[in-house]
Amino acid sequence: MLDPKIHRKFLVTTWEGGGSVGPALTVARKLVDAGHDVRVMSDECNRPESEKTGARFVPWTRAPSRADRNRDSELVRDWAGATPAEGLGQVMKDLTAGRAADYAEDVIAELRREPADLVVGSELILGVELGCEVARQPCVVLACNSVMFPITGAPQAGPPMSAEQQAAMAPMIEEMMATFAEATSVFNEARAHFDLPPLDNMWDQVLVAKQTLLGISRTFDFGAEDTGDHFAYVGPQLDEANWTESWQSPWPEDDQRPLVLVGFSTTFQNHISVLQRVIDALASFPVRVLVTLGPTIAAEELTPAPNTRLVASAPHGAVMKEATLVVTHGGHGTVARALLHKLPMLVIPHGRDQDGNAARVAAHGAGLMLPPAAETGEIAAAIDCLLGDPEFAASAAILGTAVAREALESDVVAQLEALACPEYA
Numbered sequence: 001m002l003d004p005k006i007h008r009k010f011l012v013t014t015w016e017g018g019g020s021v022g023p024a025l026t027v028a029r030k031l032v033d034a035g036h037d038v039r040v041m042s043d044e045c046n047r048p049e050s051e052k053t054g055a056r057f058v059p060w061t062r063a064p065s066r067a068d069r070n071r072d073s074e075l076v077r078d079w080a081g082a083t084p085a086e087g088l089g090q091v092m093k094d095l096t097a098g099r100a101a102d103y104a105e106d107v108i109a110e111l112r113r114e115p116a117d118l119v120v121g122s123e124l125i126l127g128v129e130l131g132c133e134v135a136r137q138p139c140v141v142l143a144c145n146s147v148m149f150p151i152t153g154a155p156q157a158g159p160p161m162s163a164e165q166q167a168a169m170a171p172m173i174e175e176m177m178a179t180f181a182e183a184t185s186v187f188n189e190a191r192a193h194f195d196l197p198p199l200d201n202m203w204d205q206v207l208v209a210k211q212t213l214l215g216i217s218r219t220f221d222f223g224a225e226d227t228g229d230h231f232a233y234v235g236p237q238l239d240e241a242n243w244t245e246s247w248q249s250p251w252p253e254d255d256q257r258p259l260v261l262v263g264f265s266t267t268f269q270n271h272i273s274v275l276q277r278v279i280d281a282l283a284s285f286p287v288r289v290l291v292t293l294g295p296t297i298a299a300e301e302l303t304p305a306p307n308t309r310l311v312a313s314a315p316h317g318a319v320m321k322e323a324t325l326v327v328t329h330g331g332h333g334t335v336a337r338a339l340l341h342k343l344p345m346l347v348i349p350h351g352r353d354q355d356g357n358a359a360r361v362a363a364h365g366a367g368l369m370l371p372p373a374a375e376t377g378e379i380a381a382a383i384d385c386l387l388g389d390p391e392f393a394a395s396a397a398i399l400g401t402a403v404a405r406e407a408l409e410s411d412v413v414a415q416l417e418a419l420a421c422p423e424y425a
Helices: 021-033 044-052 084-096 100-113 127-135 163-193 202-208 272-282 316-320 332-340 354-363 376-388 390-408 412-420
Strands: 009-013 037-042 056-059 118-121 139-143 212-214 231-233 259-263 288-292 308-311 323-328 345-347 367-369
Touching: 009 021, 009 100, 021 037, 021 044, 021 139, 021 412, 037 044, 037 100, 044 056, 084 163, 100 127, 100 163, 118 127, 118 412, 127 139, 127 163, 127 202, 163 202, 212 412, 259 272, 259 316, 272 288, 272 376, 288 316, 316 323, 316 332, 323 332, 323 376, 332 345, 332 354, 332 390, 345 354, 345 376, 354 367, 367 376, 367 390
Parallel strands: 009 037, 009 118, 037 056, 118 139, 139 212, 212 231, 259 288, 259 323, 288 308, 323 345, 345 367
Antiparallel strands: none
16 A cells, blocks of 8 residues: 555546446445545446445546446447357447547546546557557556457466367457457557557557556466566456345245346346246246346346246345355356355356356356357256256355455555556555
8 A cells, every 4th residue: 555645546447338347446446445536437327336436427428428228328239240250340340449539539638637647447448548648648457357359468368278179269269350450450540540650459559558457366267377567467346336226035034945146247138038048947946036137128028937036136245145056147247246155157158258257167167158049958957957066066165265365355456556656666
């Protein structure tokens, strides 16, 4: 920690992309608690939860700024792509590359209005780091999951793959790299707008930052001990989302059936049908099932079984204290929180970072993964295996202990203080 008399000004940036918000606001809250002056810059719909951290809020103006989290206002529609690469191309076009200049202009304007000692950026809205480069503003990148993009010098992570797995993934990786190359051309137009030279790889924009902090457990990530000078693990940043409704069990107190929490994305990923298949698969088990829908799916779009309750939201941490199993899409926030509670998981990934998270859960023995097209019978068989084999819970407990330790021992505030004020490092 810095001398308590030293107060620094931080500008924490994020965007309404589901799991991208929570880690940024957790870090903002920690910085406020440490006595610093913190602003959060994000979509307008994030104002209430941002201000609850004690930070001041600034909305995006030129860059996209969602007024709500409803399905119709979704900016990212990668689920509509015919292939993962096509879906990713939409994200590049409408966010990372195509709107980079707008994010940069917003950051530059805000820094002119009120300077900051350090800007905390994101690995997906590269316009923040671009704006910092233009303004010669010190910045750091906070990644809220594993390194997903081909950044030069990024540390090796993830479970080892067999030759067969590598061969199977090669065509998709080739298509992804072609998508990144096309997006880099668009991103370089934004750089040219500010009279900056082009990059061979747009993801290397993050290297203008002093450091990239990885908000994920090194143990969970299968992360290398040596991450180089630019990357550092700071553990998961997991405050409970403060927009969720309070939790009170809808079942009688004497109902001792195991509780299964079903929680998929807070953003829309065309996951209504898979949610219904999960509900149908769980219908025959002697369990209680709580399904948290999030803001993009209405209860009327699903048919609950007799053992199922549908709620718009609930604090997952409170629910997980009572749960036996989690069924999830595999977003890092849900996965990490389940591990903090030492719960095994069935992960049904829908893209983004979720496939990698699912592979890590399975490789650690803490759960199983299925494709999003899995039929009801396949889902039921996986659930039967997870509930019946205690090895999954045991492995989740071992991994969860390591994840909890890394979260508790996180030095993210000290790291940011040192980067904001190197002479006090």
